[in-house]
Amino acid sequence: MENVNVLISGASIGGPALAYFLNRHGFNVTVVERAPHLRPGGQAIDVRAAALDVVEQTGILDEVRRLKTDLRGMSIVDSTGKELFRTTEHTFTGGPIANSDVEILRDDLCRLIYEATGDGVEYLFDDSITSITQDAHTAHVTFENSAPRDFDIVVGADGLHSNVRKLVFGPESQFIRHLGSYLAVFTAPNFPDLDHWQVYYRPGGIMMSLRDNSELRVYTGFEAKEPIDYDFRDLTAQKRLVAEKMANVGWEFPNALKYMWDAPDFHFDSMSQIRMDSWSHGRVVLLGDAGYCGSPMSGQGTSMALIGAYVLAGELKAAGGDHVAAFGAYEDELRGFVERNQSIALANAEQRGAAEEAFAGMSEEEIAQAIGQNADHEEFRDVVTSYSLKSY
Template identity: 50%
Template structure:
């Protein structure tokens, strides 16, 4: 890209601190830099976080990836999943379904591993953006002209604006808005995922095993020699330290010890995993996503839970809209934050409602209900109305994927190309 001269005007608030280097933070940094701002990204982890689960990019988020110039990279990193199957306790296949039926995908949609998307965004921004790894915000003190920030490790600094893009358990949100309990709504289940050996020799395939109030899955995506193991289980809200991996692994072990199929081996994989992820399936619901010069983005503002399949897409879309509105308002945060929220909130509410419904479907309460569901899945390919069912699933998914409209902000870019 070549820089334009004199097209951006004088920005009212140019320096922006972004907390979080997963998806939303680097995406926002990319757009802010493109519009002439000076973003800095701080991340508690010592390096880019690996691992994570498959994330769907659909509808508007695909459009945003294309505008960012990363769509070709996303396509190359595609999971290229072929389908999935349900198996019984002995490992015998109960039913199979193609990948597009599992996810309601249509032409143009894609699916990548979260870690791959984070890498793509970091590679696109690391030469232009200041990244601070291994540190975190300690305090935020706002006045009429900016925000004084102290860090747990580094020297204090001053920024014009601060963005919390640090996930469900956002530390920025806690500092600016208060305790997480005010905003988090537990949907009745927990999820864990981690990298594991491909013990089932899976090739772009998902294998599910359902138990009462539990679901386990192993899958391997395109280009990967390893697999992912996933556990989901229903439970009321648990008390644990979300940074204590050993405690989380024990919770998982306590819940699934004694279960059959490949679960004992998968629990051993969990014990050995260094990219172990464990969290509640929850929503974040807030009356406002901004307070003064501080604003929240992605899961920090409106987590739609892993059940929605749209959290990553909403993070990319939100980053595009927030940066674009800041550019359109020439850096006036009070105007930009209000526009950003008014554009995002209706679509976020659609996706959160979608997540509520899907979260209930992830765990089935009894063996009888599991048998009934498996019978329906097994019969589905032979039902005359199977295409109508597939169409309905796709329509629901696409409604969520196109719930947030976006507009063009090209005129605010200080770069050509």
């Protein structure tokens, strides 16, 4: 496949993973990324079952396991910091501690996959696609900073607000499905002095100590039944919105929000899904959140991106670079798996609403017990463990 040129938009997880496998299969690969370097921050993400098999094939599994979050457990507290629930069996973000899954920081996993791609993959940082026009033989691509180039295949692996999807498939509003809440994540000093531990305060969010307790990752957010109109590239406006919504939240969150303003890795977005009838159009195909975002409520975004990258690369190899055959096989292989994962998020969103109604007649201690005991993520693991990778 040395004469097949592939452009991938997005250098998070799915894009570099796809680049790794395509390069090994003999394709010529270029990755374009709007940011000037790999993006820092993000959530602690879970890599499970078949997704771990994908990671193993890239040769970085040992390092991924070494960099796992290594949390010992979690607590739930009230506004004064009084502990209402404690467990060393699971955490709110990672599920059961005693299992083969790996919870790792998003930016650590991104860096490892990026480094694994090696010198055979071209990266264009601080650049973005401005247009894609297709004919029977090629996809003509223009960029903000680089000279126009032609590619045989273009892949949008550029997230929930995919630029490739907008250029080729149409406005985001056609495909996005809001799930009723927003989430912000950022890094702060470990000022509560947590020791490999995670603390949840309702309604503030989660704080967890990471990187051998050298830092704190803060999760906070709010409910919003209808989507909020905001600029997803204006970080200052997003921080103001979070500060306004969380102004009266207790425990240590007022202190955490002080660090939010200067956090270099602040990320904010809606809990939303992308639902599409087809993930490809001509020579353009979507991968991961760009085509089938499950939202953080699914707990499976990373696993879907990794497995999707492996399958897409494998089907392109099997089809000898024939994009029509490969894209059809890619979708046939993954559609059911994706739909099951997206259904988890919808069920979780419904359960959250039902739980809030049930909590109305419960004490804080009873609420904490209910939340803590249901943070084991078994439904997430059941779906991904049911999927087996094809050999390519």
